[in-house]
Amino acid sequence: MNRQEIDKRIANLREILNLPEKSRIISRLSGGQQRRVSIAITMIHRPRLIILDEPTVGVDSLLRHKIWQYLENLCQTKGQTVIITTHYIEEARSAAQVAFMRAGTILKQSAPNQLMSEYQCSTLEEITRV
Template identity: 45%
Template sequence: MLEVKNLTKHFGAKAAVDHIDLKIEKGQLIAFLGHNGAGKSTTINMLTGLLTPDAGSISLEGHQPSENQYTHYLGVVFQDSVLDKQLTVAKNLAIAAKLYRNCDEQFCDSLMQKFEIDRIKNQKYGSLSGGQRRRVDIVRSLLSQPELLFLDEPSTGLDIQTRKKIWEVLAELRQEYGLTIILTTHYLEEANQADWVYVMDKGKIVASDTVDNLKAKYAKNTLTLFFKSESLAQSISLRENDQRAENKVTIKIASYQEALQLINRYQKDIVDFEYVHGTMDDIFIELTGKEIK
């Protein structure tokens, strides 16, 4: 659906986006994961036509950002809202709907109900909470029934209930309409549900794969053994990256089979154990040397 080759953008001497390639299929949820300044938002701004690349090509269903037809495919939720704080929710959405040909009023009403903003449609946008405003922003971006939705840090500062509601509805829309979503995020649980993840650092894509493959390659599972005494814990030979503290030993392992072998080996000496799967956080640290913020 979307193919990007050699995409590059400089701000002065700094390469904000440095020769990246993307290939995105219809219906996928794609996550761009990276810390502030990694190049995520600059990439999105070029893909939405807000910034002109210094080099490279962008093709969406055969169209380029310079063509009018290109924007017909897109819905965009920016980090900062573009709606008028002095107008009501209903008036803001009505004005936005006039920008599109043959905007479906029933579809708009359905979106308002799904995102639970129909009850606040007569309130001024500026009087809403952050979570309410974000849900209105997403409805605005979907009025034209786009095929591709860009979400630039959509959940920053939102409570877990609002994030859950947003993703429930977006999952429903993906199922019903085959909506493709490109997401930039700081939230690891959001990246965790993506079909494909691009990890960005210093303007480059340092890894791209499915979540499962990234975890298998970069994220080590950990097994913590709690021994009956500190002396028993001290008798265990540690490998690189293993840790010992008092009566417990934490071991980096590759699979649950290895965990079972270790549990069986030390079962007479331990009182408990804890097995934890590797996370997206582990992947990010392994690839960039920095914990995501």
């Protein structure tokens, strides 16, 4: 990547992830800000596969929605694959595939709407109780 491309991606990720000024020292940021900086660092070079562990923990609902939109856009327009672990299963409703795991084993995997239909549930959260 050339410097111009790096600067453009940094600016884009700073806006999307609501990152603090560049001059701030990472160790002095809040936990949520540090998490978002980590996400930006992971995504700056647009890897083909992105694995994120609970990327929206500690962020407000508007930013959570913005992050999910950005990740969905990467998958749809840039051909990237994003794997996310989350305890907030409802936020994964717009994902192409959802897998329920326990003790490292996939119990069920399918499109969210297909799972809700199969289990006759109106939310993904309800499936965890079936």
